[in-house]
Amino acid sequence: MSTSAPYRFDRRHTDDLMTFLAAAPSPYHAVAVAAERLEKAGFRQVWETDVWDASASGKYVIRGGALIAWHVPEGAHPHTPFRILGAHTDSPNLRVKPRPDAGAHGWRQIAVEIYGGPLLNSWLDRDLGLAGRLTLRDGSHRLVNIDRPLLRVPQLAIHLDRTVTSEGLKLDKQRHMQPIWGLGEVHEGDLIHFLEEETGIGHGEVAGWDLMTHSIEPPAYLGRDRELLAGPRLDNLLSVHAATAALTAASATPDLPYIPVLAAFDHEENGSQADTGADGPLLGSVLERSVFARGGAYEDRARAFAATVCLSSDVGHAVHPNYAERHDPTHHPRPNGGPILKVNVNQRYATDGSGQAVFAAACERAGVPWQSFVSNNAMPCGTTIGPITAARHGIRTVDIGVACLSMHSARELCGADDPYLLANALTAFLHG
Template sequence: MARDLAPAHDLLRFVDAAPSPHHAVAEAAARLVAAGSVEVDHRAPFAAEGRRHLRHGGTLVAWVAPTAIRQDTVLHLVGAHTDSPGLRIKPNPAADTLGLRRLGVEVYGGALLNSWLDRDLGIAGRVTVRTAEGPAGHLVRLDDEPLRIPQLAIHLDREVNERGLVLNRQHHLVPLWGHLDSTTTEDLLRTRLAAAAAAAPEQVVAWDLSLHPLEPGRLVGIDNAFVSSARLDNLLSCHAATSALTTAPERADRIAVVVLFDHEEVGSASDRGADGAFLAGILERIWLTLGGDRRGFLRALHAGWCVSADGAHATHPSYPDRHEPSHRIALNGGVVLKQNANQRYATDDATAAPVLATCDRLGLRAQWFVTRSDLACGSTIGPLTAAALGIPTVDLGAPQLAMHSAREICGTDDVADLGRLLSGLLAEDLSPVER
């Protein structure tokens, strides 16, 4: 079977360049700049016409806008998130034991903890240093001295395969870094971070650091059927959304917006999360800068639409009983629309209709995901964005297995399909969502 492998290979380049939310924002911004976007500072007045983007920590907002607002101008949004479940380094990192140098970490989000064992791990994120001009943030990536969390040998836990692996987050998820010497673990980490930031160790003030698996992503399976990589949830959607915006046309009747949020995996309640005021404030500033008024801004939200793009659970071949039997989801089976009667997803019949029509026009397949009635359902930025903005919203994404593992898998065809769908949605004339 001939597959379009180019989108998947480009996704792998994106993911491998983005070991932390800060790096994901930097990589997305670099791609936007290459497509003609101009970066602006959200802390200052900014021009809003044309292709623009801004960063706020691990969150990015990018848009394509006309030179002026018309009475029929609307807002078209695509949202995703840059963060993934994993391990974050504590402010006081030393967790040394028995002469071994170890780093203390916190579990971030709903990680599959066992998947972080027995892997070579790097350190990446942002470090803030003190300068004469004030605090300055620097991206850092330390891959040359890998850490590792070794599992207890089976000889010392004979029943583990029958009883199941039980991990204590405080005691069993402490990565090994080396042997202790006269240098403290905190001082050694500070020295390594300072070198990566081209600063002196005493200038290092604080950090926001994640661990990441060092093995690169790759295509796997017969005929390159699958993509195996870390952080597919949700860098796959970030990649597709960013790529779609780089080709979105400048039109007088719409503002096309992509927002890549941080902190989705921990509830989104932050100054730059989806459950906050940041996006609404930026959108209104764009609107007013282009000459619109608040009444027109609210109309543009109500007449517009939002896509919340996030990973969807494919039906697991070893655990089919964990899935809704009448809604089987196949890898390489097409983009998944997600619906939940209790509003854990924002999709309803009216918001699904334009997406399904676009799939028909583009020759794309679509699948419906519903959680089993006797299992709890996850959620996304979709309901939060819909509630905060009053904008019609649909939840969709590419299917995957092993979600929240340190290594996830998705279908190669689905990578291409999601990119085509988001590009089509940002480029096409869509009828207003009928209520």
């Protein structure tokens, strides 16, 4: 289903998305880049340990790899409802273990743990960098990004596994996914000492780390007419980027009837059960404190939440030309067909009929087409932060996104115009 209103593509948005993806190899970097953009739009950071004021302005909170940002317009009441854009900052990958230095037979390796549900084969024979957050002895944090060929998970040569062509590739997560990064003897502390030198931190100052691998191949337009976008972490930094752009645009608009919010959570890929995840208290705490800072009480909070709507934006599945039978036969989302409305009556997605009407109205105001997605009845359906947000906070939630291929691969694929169309729809939603 789509609107009939005209729209025009603007590749500058997708160009900027590519810059965003390259600058955000970890959730911590994604939050930092989004915060920098919010600062340029007049937002200011507030801390959860401080007293919050009632000023009409843009504010944001950072906790680890999560960010909640909101803009209180002039004249907002304690019971003014919110319009929330929900997304997540994490992606499936290989993450460094507490004792990272490993190896065998003259090879130096890094011990990694599988995060989320990556397509393991997509990480083989790929030049990998290392990024994340270092925690120092004084409790402060330092971002690190080694964005050059540092690691590689080598695949076994076909000469040593003749069954791979007949029986398929079978990977053991523990034995086969440990990347190499050099030759020689293994010494405990080598990796962290290397990172201290790379970042200019004093030797022995690192007390903890949250590190992960990333493909160093930059995002790129693909195809004869460059109508496709290939890149890492489209799931779900595409939505974080679009939502950040929509929030900054809405914050410049006077007389908004709602308080626009960006909720970018971490740990969606492993169930959202974390203090920085959608199933944690962060979003509810921020919204409630915003109500109370403006002089509201529980009754105002209840009124505001009852009229609040959240668009949970995450990538979805485009119809795969080589596996069309895996999709619902009447729902085939296509790249550059506009954002998708995600529906599952068993509440793997939170969309219902009233939510569909909200989304359709936003797309109509924005002049962009939209599509519907449901899973094949014979295939398990994935899920998002949408049902969690709806159930935890009692907020009407609608699941949407952009159709892509190769979801959970080290490198994913979508239509090059869809990020721009999504951002326009999100902006129209925030304007009400």
